[in-house]
Amino acid sequence: MKKENVIQVENLTKMFGDFTAVKNISFEVGRGEVFGFLGANGAGKTTAMKMLIGISKPTHGKATVAGYDVLTHAEKVKRNIGYMSQRFSLYNDLTIKENIVFFGGIYGLSSSTIKEKSQTLINELGLHDKANSLVGSLPLGWKQKVAFSVALLHNPKIIFLDEPTGGVDPITRRQFWEMIYREASKGVTIFVTTHYMDEAEYCDRVSIMVAGKIEALDTPKNLKGQFQVDSMNKVFLKLARNIE
Amino acid sequence: MKRFIGFITKEFYHILRDRRSLFILFGMPIVQVMLFGFAITNEINNVDIAILDHSKDVNTKEIINKIAASKYFSIKGFISHEDEIESTFKKGKIKAVLNFEKDFSKNLVTQKKATVQILTDATDPNTANTISNYVGSILQKYQQELNRGLNIPYQIAPKTRMVFNPELKSVYMFVPGVMTIILMLVSAMMTSISITKEKELGTMEILLVSPLNPFQVIVGKVVPYILLSIINATVIILLSIFVFKMPVQGSLFLLGMESTLFIVNALSLGILISTISSTQQAAMMISLMGLMLPVILLSGFIFPISSMPLPLQMISNIIPAKWFIMILKGIMLKGVGLAYVWKETLILIGMTIFFIGLSVKKYKIRLE
Amino acid sequence: MSIILNNISKSYDKVKALDDISFEVKPGELFGLIGPDGAGKTTLFRILTTLLIQDEGSASVAGYDVLKHYKDIRNHVGYMPGRFSLYQDLTVEENLNFFATIFGTTIAENYELIKDIYVQIEPFKNRRAGKLSGGMKQKLALCCALIHKPKVLFLDEPTTGVDPVSRKEFWEMLKRLQQKDITILVSTPYMDEAELCDRIALISDGKILEINTPEAIRTLFPKKIYKVRTSQIYQLIMDLRSYPETHSAYPFGEYLHFTPKTASFVAEDLEKYLIQREHRDIEVMETVATIEDTFMDLSRANELVNR
Numbered sequence: 054m055k056k057e058n059v060i061q062v063e064n065l066t067k068m069f070g071d072f073t074a075v076k077n078i079s080f081e082v083g084r085g086e087v088f089g090f091l092g093a094n095g096a097g098k099t100t101a102m103k104m105l106i107g108i109s110k111p112t113h114g115k116a117t118v119a120g121y122d123v124l125t126h127a128e129k130v131k132r133n134i135g136y137m138s139q140r141f142s143l144y145n146d147l148t149i150k151e152n153i154v155f156f157g158g159i160y161g162l163s164s165s166t167i168k169e170k171s172q173t174l175i176n177e178l179g180l181h182d183k184a185n186s187l188v189g190s191l192p193l194g195w196k197q198k199v200a201f202s203v204a205l206l207h208n209p210k211i212i213f214l215d216e217p218t219g220g221v222d223p224i225t226r227r228q229f230w231e232m233i234y235r236e237a238s239k240g241v242t243i244f245v246t247t248h249y250m251d252e253a254e255y256c257d258r259v260s261i262m263v264a265g266k267i268e269a270l271d272t273p274k275n276l277k278g279q280f281q282v283d284s285m286n287k288v289f290l291k292l293a294r295n296i297e
Numbered sequence: 298m299k300r301f302i303g304f305i306t307k308e309f310y311h312i313l314r315d316r317r318s319l320f321i322l323f324g325m326p327i328v329q330v331m332l333f334g335f336a337i338t339n340e341i342n343n344v345d346i347a348i349l350d351h352s353k354d355v356n357t358k359e360i361i362n363k364i365a366a367s368k369y370f371s372i373k374g375f376i377s378h379e380d381e382i383e384s385t386f387k388k389g390k391i392k393a394v395l396n397f398e399k400d401f402s403k404n405l406v407t408q409k410k411a412t413v414q415i416l417t418d419a420t421d422p423n424t425a426n427t428i429s430n431y432v433g434s435i436l437q438k439y440q441q442e443l444n445r446g447l448n449i450p451y452q453i454a455p456k457t458r459m460v461f462n463p464e465l466k467s468v469y470m471f472v473p474g475v476m477t478i479i480l481m482l483v484s485a486m487m488t489s490i491s492i493t494k495e496k497e498l499g500t501m502e503i504l505l506v507s508p509l510n511p512f513q514v515i516v517g518k519v520v521p522y523i524l525l526s527i528i529n530a531t532v533i534i535l536l537s538i539f540v541f542k543m544p545v546q547g548s549l550f551l552l553g554m555e556s557t558l559f560i561v562n563a564l565s566l567g568i569l570i571s572t573i574s575s576t577q578q579a580a581m582m583i584s585l586m587g588l589m590l591p592v593i594l595l596s597g598f599i600f601p602i603s604s605m606p607l608p609l610q611m612i613s614n615i616i617p618a619k620w621f622i623m624i625l626k627g628i629m630l631k632g633v634g635l636a637y638v639w640k641e642t643l644i645l646i647g648m649t650i651f652f653i654g655l656s657v658k659k660y661k662i663r664l665e
Numbered sequence: 666m667s668i669i670l671n672n673i674s675k676s677y678d679k680v681k682a683l684d685d686i687s688f689e690v691k692p693g694e695l696f697g698l699i700g701p702d703g704a705g706k707t708t709l710f711r712i713l714t715t716l717l718i719q720d721e722g723s724a725s726v727a728g729y730d731v732l733k734h735y736k737d738i739r740n741h742v743g744y745m746p747g748r749f750s751l752y753q754d755l756t757v758e759e760n761l762n763f764f765a766t767i768f769g770t771t772i773a774e775n776y777e778l779i780k781d782i783y784v785q786i787e788p789f790k791n792r793r794a795g796k797l798s799g800g801m802k803q804k805l806a807l808c809c810a811l812i813h814k815p816k817v818l819f820l821d822e823p824t825t826g827v828d829p830v831s832r833k834e835f836w837e838m839l840k841r842l843q844q845k846d847i848t849i850l851v852s853t854p855y856m857d858e859a860e861l862c863d864r865i866a867l868i869s870d871g872k873i874l875e876i877n878t879p880e881a882i883r884t885l886f887p888k889k890i891y892k893v894r895t896s897q898i899y900q901l902i903m904d905l906r907s908y909p910e911t912h913s914a915y916p917f918g919e920y921l922h923f924t925p926k927t928a929s930f931v932a933e934d935l936e937k938y939l940i941q942r943e944h945r946d947i948e949v950m951e952t953v954a955t956i957e958d959t960f961m962d963l964s965r966a967n968e969l970v971n972r
Contacts, residue, residue: 093828094799193702220825220854222701222869223961227915231902234916238899250829251857254918273919285918286857289829303766307755314754499750503809506714506744507767508736662735664716 089256135204138215142200145189194225304517352401473625474598484563492571546632697862743815753795768813800831886954
């Protein structure tokens with residue numbers, strides 16, 4: 054059975070003047086896959102991701118996300134994806150409920166749907182007594198879990214996560230990965246951008262970008278086998294050294 | 298001492314490399330002085346005036362003709378009674394009324410002196426002042442023509458009366474005001490921003506965990522701005538003397554000393570602001586709302602203090618800028634010496650000591 | 666002792682940031698403070714660098730009391746705060762020069778100490794600090810913290826936001842500095858970096874969970890630990906949760922780490938259970954605990970005590 058691809062990237066390139074930030078990258082991500090998009094700061098992964106979520110235009114090449122071309126149907130792409138970043142995802146000066154209403158609203162959910170969804174969300178996360186407290190007062194790990202749930206409000210086909218669990222305590226971090234696996238098991242595709250190699254270990258497949266190119270793409274297990282090391286961190290170190 | 302010089306050098310690098318702060322430091326004073334200087338211009342054109350002629354004789358007719366012929370005024374009406382003056386002004390178009398006394402020619406011949414009253418709408422004090430100057434010079438010219446070949450000269454005495462705003466502010470008033478605003482802006486806002494910037498970047502932590510004592514840190518941050526503010530004050534004074542031909546009547550030395558006093562006062566306010574705010578944004582908001590607005594609105598720069606409601610007049614007393622403007626006005630426009638501004642100077646010194654004391658007390662050698 | 670903490674507590678409003686912390690760091694030791702964001706690491710650093718005053722307890726650094734002799738401490742410690750606190754608008758060389766001057770020294774005087782770090786950024790010495798990559802900023806910040814030859818070096822999350830290559834180089838540099846008789850207290854949220862320290866303290870919610878060598882912490886893990894995987898990872902988590910023998914089951918990279926309730930547990934039972942639940946490609950293997958396993962086990966126990 055051939056897996057259905059929800060992200061298809063062919064020879065995608067982005068140039069800023071003379072500088073090529075992303076060089077001819079190609080890959081596919083299947084439905085329900087947890088895909089790790091790794092690279093050091095400045096390797097081009099943020100630029101590549103911006104093209105995939107429709108906020109930056111490719112210089113060359115083609116990418117379809119959730120069945121829509123990112124160049125010609127950027128608005129449709131945006132409707133079908135969710136996005137959450139470590140730096141910004143929720144308004145700290147709004148309560149959990151207010152955040153849900155706001156983000157539900159910008160995706161055009163009806164108020165009855167928002168009401169229903171926020172109830173489920175609060176139940177699932179066990180946040181009854183916190184629903185009306187400011188997001189800023191929550192511990193980082195909780196914030197991340199709420200942010201993830203909020204990014205899922207409009208039933209996106211793909212969710213883009215930018216360094217979702219850096220600095221989060223180990224237990225909460227695992228709860229977070231459980232949530233990711235749960236969504237993946239329902240058929241949501243998860244696209245994780247990160248430069249933390251330990252986050253890579255949790256992905257089904259990972260690609261590693263170095264200087265604008267994808268230098269490795271496989272399951273963590275195969276990559277570790279290929280480089281004969283026991284962690285993704287060492288895979289990255291070896292890869293970086295080989296390229297130098 | 299070497300540490301201290303190192304610190305100040307670093308501070309100058311910051312200032313010289315940031316285009317925004319460079320503009321505020323050097324562009325602003327020039328732009329502001331030019332803006333105020335040319336916006337509050339002495340030129341008038343086709344100002345509407347009305348005539349109240351009690352005499353209706355040869356001389357008044359000639360004067361009226363001369364005024365009508367000038368490009369500065371256009372006569373929009375004749376009124377016949379004093380009672381009509383106020384209502385004429387209130388209609389808003391007429392900016393001035395010339396009131397010729399009864400028996401103008403007769404007085405001129407018999408008493409060698411006749412009087413014309415110039416009533417101006419001083420809600421716009423600059424225009425009012427300019428109008429009376431222009432009318433005055435037309436009258437003087439006419440008087441010279443009359444007196445040609447006469448032994449005992451005739452004298453036409455213009456009597457100026459300002460309506461609605463009797464305490465007319467001088468045209469040159471903007472120079473002290475602008476100077477005050479700029480010194481406040483540069484000294485208080487820039488220092489408070491530069492200190493909070495170190496807090497935001499985290500470099501303040503490193504400075505605190507160094508052998509520099511907090512006093513050295515503060516003085517190091519402040520010294521460059523004292524120098525820059527003094528340069529600024531000099532630039533403003535030079536601009537107003539050479540571009541706007543403003544006469545500085547009093548002692549330049551005293552002016553310099555008083556300006557330095559005000560700069561130190563503003564810097565201590567800046568330090569005080571930086572002790573209570575932890576971000577550059579907060580420091581900027583507090584400086585703008587807490588310092589700039591009162592300086593502009595309550596110092597007597599734009600709105601005369603005497604026409605403010607009593608509570609505001611009382612508040613204006615705690616604003617250092619008010620006292621500095623009074624000092625500047627005294628020295629620059631009236632040419633008075635320290636003997637006349639010692640009270641204001643003492644108040645400024647007192648305020649400065651208070652602010653320095655408070656900021657030393659509030660300044661933390663630790664993070665909280 | 667280079668650093669001594671006795672029963673240090675500190676609260677902000679009602680939140681207890683540090684709760685009765687005591688430990689000692691020996692001269693020349695590379696001591697790691699390991700814990701997630703919000704555990705209290707930065708607060709602890711700030712108390713030791715005399716930036717904050719503790720509510721209770723006492724502490725000394727290089728023999729000086731943090732309250733009474735704070736000025737002496739400020740002369741003898743190097744501190745690198747969480748974000749690399751450099752002047753972005755000054756060049757590499759100007760930054761270093763500035764920090765040398767305020768500590769009353771010169772680059773030349775202590776060049777030997779920073780040499781092998783500084784040579785890596787020297788080619789860029791005329792570049793503004795704001796234009797450096799994360800790794801280079803980190804190296805410059807370290808040079809600045811070392812320029813006055815401190816006795817004790819405090820590094821607050823020096824590897825956060827830095828790529829793996831720079832992280833690795835950074836730890837190698839710390840190892841070399843240690844040889845030059847500098848005591849180093851370093852904090853990190855990355856459990857894998859704990860292995861590189863002489864001794865570590867695990868910290869969570871303002872409390873010390875454990876202090877020991879990394880090796881001892883790993884080997885002292887009280888239970889057997891198994892790594893488990895099947896083709897359906899989410900279903901596996903759910904099924905392990907309802908398995909009566911489960912003490913804990915956490916995702917751990919490609920595997921799940923599973924600890925049984927009883928010592929009599931045998932792996933075959935679990936395999937049978939999973940087959941019964943229709944899992945395929947089942948792997949169950951005994952494995953060794955990592956620092957992270959210990960951390961989770963201890964913080965869970967700690968939470969249970971609190972409730």
